Structures are given as C-alpha cells and as structure tokens.
Amino acid sequence: MHKHVVIAGAGPAGLACARAITTERPGADVLLLEAGRPYRHRPCPVDKGFACTGCAGVCNVVSGFGGSMHYGDGAKLSLLPSGRRLSDHFGSERASDLCAIAFDWLTAPLDLRPDLLGQVLSAGAQEAFASNGLSIREYPVAVLGESDLRRVIEGWHTQLTPAVELWHWSELVGAEPEGAGMSVAVRTADGVRHLHTDHLVLATGRRGVTSTARLLHQLGAEMTEPDISVGVRFEMAAGLLTAIGDEHPDLKITQLEHLENKTKTFCFCGGGNGGRVKFTNYGSAFGDPVITLDGHETTERVAGERPLAANFGLLCQVQGRGTARQARDSFLAIYRKLARGRPFTQTLGAFLHHRDDAGDWAGLRERLPFQPSVRDLATGRVDELFTGGEHTSLATGFERLMASILAHSSTPSTVADLHDQVIVIGPELEFLWERPQIDTGCRVPGLPVYTVGDAAGIAQGIVQAAMMGIAAGQAIARSRDLAGPMTAPRGSGLR
Numbered sequence: 001m002h003k004h005v006v007i008a009g010a011g012p013a014g015l016a017c018a019r020a021i022t023t024e025r026p027g028a029d030v031l032l033l034e035a036g037r038p039y040r041h042r043p044c045p046v047d048k049g050f051a052c053t054g055c056a057g058v059c060n061v062v063s064g065f066g067g068s069m070h071y072g073d074g075a076k077l078s079l080l081p082s083g084r085r086l087s088d089h090f091g092s093e094r095a096s097d098l099c100a101i102a103f104d105w106l107t108a109p110l111d112l113r114p115d116l117l118g119q120v121l122s123a124g125a126q127e128a129f130a131s132n133g134l135s136i137r138e139y140p141v142a143v144l145g146e147s148d149l150r151r152v153i154e155g156w157h158t159q160l161t162p163a164v165e166l167w168h169w170s171e172l173v174g175a176e177p178e179g180a181g182m183s184v185a186v187r188t189a190d191g192v193r194h195l196h197t198d199h200l201v202l203a204t205g206r207r208g209v210t211s212t213a214r215l216l217h218q219l220g221a222e223m224t225e226p227d228i229s230v231g232v233r234f235e236m237a238a239g240l241l242t243a244i245g246d247e248h249p250d251l252k253i254t255q256l257e258h259l260e261n262k263t264k265t266f267c268f269c270g271g272g273n274g275g276r277v278k279f280t281n282y283g284s285a286f287g288d289p290v291i292t293l294d295g296h297e298t299t300e301r302v303a304g305e306r307p308l309a310a311n312f313g314l315l316c317q318v319q320g321r322g323t324a325r326q327a328r329d330s331f332l333a334i335y336r337k338l339a340r341g342r343p344f345t346q347t348l349g350a351f352l353h354h355r356d357d358a359g360d361w362a363g364l365r366e367r368l369p370f371q372p373s374v375r376d377l378a379t380g381r382v383d384e385l386f387t388g389g390e391h392t393s394l395a396t397g398f399e400r401l402m403a404s405i406l407a408h409s410s411t412p413s414t415v416a417d418l419h420d421q422v423i424v425i426g427p428e429l430e431f432l433w434e435r436p437q438i439d440t441g442c443r444v445p446g447l448p449v450y451t452v453g454d455a456a457g458i459a460q461g462i463v464q465a466a467m468m469g470i471a472a473g474q475a476i477a478r479s480r481d482l483a484g485p486m487t488a489p490r491g492s493g494l495r
Contacts, residue, residue: 003031003165004482006184006197008172010034011067012462013453013469014203015156016102020473022163025482030164031195033186035171035207036063039071039153044278047072051376052279052291052342058169059281061294062206065168066153067453068462073276073296075149075462077106078250079116079140083459086467090440095467102466103142109155110148116140118248125247128408132400134253141250143271145299175200175215180481181448199476201450203469210285212455213434221444222437225324226457230331231266231315231394232382232426233293234348234402236418237370238274238310243409245270245310249297253401261389263397266313266430267295274298274310276373277425279343286332290341293428306371313428314401316393328432334385335427344380344426349419351383352395369421382426433457441475442468450476 005021007014010032018032035058036042042060046052055063061070069075080087080099087095107113118141129136144152160166167188174185181198204212216223244251251268269275278294295311321327335341347364350357357364361379365372383391402415435457442450450472453465476482 001193001195003195003197004029005199005201005476006031006033006172006195007201007203008033009067009203009205009208009453009455010065010166011203011205011453011465012069012106013205013465014067014201015160016105016466016469017201017203017450017452017473017476018160018164019105019156020470021477022160024474024477026163028477028482031197032160032164032166033170033172034063034065034166034168036060036065036168038168039065039157042066042071044070044072046279046374046376047276049375052281054281054283054289057283059207059283061278062280065157065166067205068465069149069153070296071150071153072146073149073278074146074298074300075144076250076297077103077114077142077144077463078461079103079463082137082139082141082250082252083461083464083467085459086464089458090471094440098467098470099463101470102463106152106463106466107142109151114142114144114148116142117246118250121247125244125408129253129404130256131407132404133256134400134404135256136248137252137254138248141248143249143297143299147300172202172204175219175449177219177447198481199448199450199479201452201472201476202455203452203465204455205453206280206282207285208455209282209432212451216434216436216444216451219444219447219449221447221449224435224437224457226431226433226435228318228324228327228432229264229315229430230318230386230390231263231313231428231430232351232424233277233295233311233313233428234398234422234424235277235309235311235372236422238270238272238308240409240411241270241274241310241312241405242272244405246272251312261316261319261393263314263316263393265401266315266428268312269295269297270310270312271297271299273301274308274373277311279374279376286328288336288341290332290335291343293343293425304371306369309370309373311373314394314397315428315430316390316397319389319393320387328429331385331427331429338384339378339380343374343377344382345377345423346379346382347420348422348424351424352419354383356381364423367420368423372423377425382424385427430460431457440471442472443475
C-alpha cells in the first residue's frame with residue numbers, strides 16, 4: 001500500500017497538518033493514524049470519581065481523536081508570545097502568520113470567536129505581583145468551555161474525514177528509508193500492516209514521548225537532550241484563584257530578580273469554574289507503569305455542597321540529578337518507591353514543612369473546604385520526591401506566587417492560613433521530549449520525516465502544536481513530489 005503522506009497522531013498538530021495538506025492539495029492521499037479511540041469514546045474514569053485503569057493501555061486523556069483537546073473538558077488557546085521559542089524557530093513574521101491561521105482554524109467551528117484575555121493586566125494585578133518580585137507575562141488567551149471544545153472537535157472531524165483516510169486504534173511502530181520515501185509499520189487491531197509513503201509526519205504527542213525519540217535515534221536524527229522540569233499541582237477552592245484567573249486564564253510569571261532556581265506555572269486552571277486535575281497514564285513508556293499530572297480548564301461544572309476546585313502546576317528544572325535521562329529515571333524511581341507510580345497528595349503545610357499528614361486520604365478529603373476534582377489519591381510524602389534544591393524552589397515559588405494572588409484578590413488570608421486548605425498533588429513532569437534538529441518546514445534534514453507538536457520538543461500548547469502542523473503541511477503540499485493541483489498559491493495564508 002502506498003500513501004502520499006502518513007501522519008502519526010490526530011491531535012492538534014496532526015489535524016492541522018492534514019488540513020494544511022488537503023487545503024492546498026485536495027488530491028493528496030493522506031493517511032491519519034491515531035493510536036486511541038474516536039473522540040466520543042474517550043471517557044476518563046478519574047473524571048467520574050473512579051480509579052485510573054489505564055484505559056486498556058491507551059490513556060484516553062492523551063490519546064484519541066483530538067489529542068490534548070479532550071472531548072468533555074474545556075481548553076485554553078494561548079497565542080504568541082506564549083511559545084515564543086517558535087518565533088525563534090520560524091522567525092517572528094512567519095510565526096505570527098502561523099499563529100493567526102492556527103487560531104482561525106481552531107475557532108472556525110464556533111458561532112462566535114472567543115474573547116481574548118490576558119493581553120493587558122490591571123494595575124492592581126501588576127502591583128500585587130511586583131511586590132513579591134514577580135511580573136505577569138501578558139499574551140492573548142481564549143478559553144473554550146466544554147461545549148465550545150466539543151464543537152471544535154466535531155468541526156475538525158466533519159471537515160477532515162472526507163478528505164483523509166483515518167485509522168483509529170492504529171499506531172506507528174516502525175519506519176525506515178525506502179527509495180525516496182519511507183517504509184512504515186503500523187500496529188492495528190488486525191495486526192501489523194506495512195505501507196510506503198512519500199512523507200511521514202510524527203505528531204505523536206505525549207503517547208509517543210519515548211517511542212518517537214527511539215525512532216528518530218534509529219533514523220540517525222540529531223537530537224538534543226531536554227531540560228526536564230519536575231513539580232506538583234496545587235489544588236484549592238476555586239474562589240482563591242478566580243480574580244487572577246479571570247484576568248489571565250493562563251497565568252505565567254517572570255521573576256524580576258536573578259534567582260538560581262526559578263519556578264514556572266503550568267496549565268493554570270483558575271477561572272470561576274476552576275478546572276480538573278488530570279491523570280496522564282504513560283503505561284510502560286518509561287518501564288514500569290507511571291501516571292503523571294496535568295490540568296484542564298472547565299467552565300460548566302456544577303458545584304455540590306462544597307465549592308469547586310481550581311488548580312495550577314508549579315515546576316522547576318531538575319537539580320543535582322545528572323543527565324536528562326538520569327534525572328528522569330531517578331525521579332521516577334523515587335516516585336515508584338513512594339507511591340507505586342500513582343499520584344498522591346499532601347496538605348500544603350505538610351509539604352512545606354516536611355512532615356506526615358494525620359490520617360488517610362478519605363479523612364483529609366472530607367475535611368477540605370472544597371470538593372477535590374479527583375478521588376483516586378492516597379496521602380504520602382510528596383515532598384520526598386524532590387532534592388533539597390528542588391523543594392526549596394517549589395516552596396519559595398509557591399509562597400511568593402500565592403501571596404501575590406491573595407493580595408490581588410483582596411483576600412484577607414495569608415499563605416500560612418492555607419496550610420490545611422490547599423493540597424499538593426504530585427508529580428507533574430514536563431519538557432521530557434528530546435529535541436530533534438528540524439528546519440522551518442519541521443523536516444528532519446536528509447529524511448522525508450517531519451516532527452511537530454510536543455514531539456518536536458520546542459513548545460507546548462494547542463495553538464503551538466497546530467502552528468507546527470500547519471508549517472509541516474504547507475511544506476509537504478508545496479513539495480514537487482506530491483500529487484494533486486495546488487489550490488492556494490505559494491505564500492497564501494490559507495485562511
């Protein structure tokens with residue numbers, strides 16, 4: 001079987017790549033592979049209050065049509081300069097064009113384009129953070145609620161399925177050069193199938209974090225080690241984060257003075273409806289099974305007897321653990337020893353002061369002044385995941401950040417008042433992806449292989465992944481060996 005293009009992964013990067021190709025070359029024979037399920041069949045048991053089961057080896061949070069756009073959750077679309085390394089990679093003008101196209105395409109299925117927040121912060125917010133040595137990074141952010149994101153995913157499916165061949169439950173498991181193209185092996189429900197393609201696009205996202213790196217190494221691609229970050233997710237009553245979350249839904253900060261060990265927020269879920277802590281089950285990608293954390297925005301959850309929860313991640317770069325591979329393996333080994341590789345929690349006070357909590361998770365859950373977004377937890381020494389330097393970075397970073405948030409909201413509470421009202425859930429790991437050398441069309445030099453989205457290791461985010469997918473799709477569509485007439489001239493914005 002021969003295909004002009006094989007795209008591995010139907011998340012934002014893979015979908016945008018497929019759309020870019022078929023927009024310019026409607027006659028192209030494009031095969032879109034997705035290891036997971038159709039978008040309507042991606043329930044997460046953790047969201048329903050049950051235990052994480054791993055979804056038969058294919059985590060529904062990170063796999064399935066839509067990828068990180070998880071049907072049933074909300075999402076944030078953060079625009080440049082969020083993901084500013086893409087401006088370095090593509091050049092400022094090209095990156096701006098790609099960002100505009102990505103945002104247009106992502107929001108096209110909606111009746112109204114969502115408002116952009118976070119571009120100009122109030123003087124009160126700026127002063128509250130500056131008083132703690134912090135500056136808020138201003139950039140446009142659109143929040144998509146659950147209903148909006150469902151429409152977006154449905155719109156992409158409706159548009160693309162007539163134009164491409166889509167295989168669910170199908171995962172790229174091998175590839176090697178063959179002639180001017182690539183021979184690829186795809187594991188399907190009916191066994192392994194072998195195909196030939198002129199162009200192979202790796203849009204494998206979190207599921208492919210290790211397998212894609214192995215493949216690129218086998219193909220001889222030049223790779224750069226990642227700057228791994230480790231951290232935790234803080235969950236609390238949504239009201240504590242509402243004021244700043246309404247101003248900047250994707251809050252990111254810059255430390256004004258030079259600090260040896262900086263921290264960064266990640267996936268801030270702090271609007272009036274808060275958000276869910278999400279489990280990302282990597283299965284055996286790192287050896288023994290392991291689950292890490294993420295956070296997804298919501299706008300439509302209904303509160304029960306207690307207020308809803310909000311959360312944000314706080315990360316720091318690994319310290320004193322050797323190479324990136326050694327750092328990752330040592331961190332995961334400690335995690336498995338402490339909690340068998342499953343998320344666990346500790347009160348804020350216990351985390352900051354290196355002590356055990358009294359009682360088990362069931363008792364702690366009932367004492368909290370909010371409804372935790374997940375039930376599948378156990379109490380434990382989350383603080384012991386980290387080296388002394390890492391823990392100091394996270395503890396100091398939280399205290400400064402939370403003091404700023406409380407000052408901005410005019411809440412009379414202090415950080416000390418929150419010791420029994422906030423839980424610390426661990427672990428969160430980010431920036432695990434080795435970075436392959438790619439050109440401005442996202443192509444690996446010397447190979448008809450393109451790496452986009454998280455797999456490229458440059459920037460994370462839905463818009464950022466789509467930007468890379470569009471760049472790769474346009475490069476493929478404009479190559480001389482692709483069949484079908486051009487329907488948009490070279491340089492077109494494809495809007």
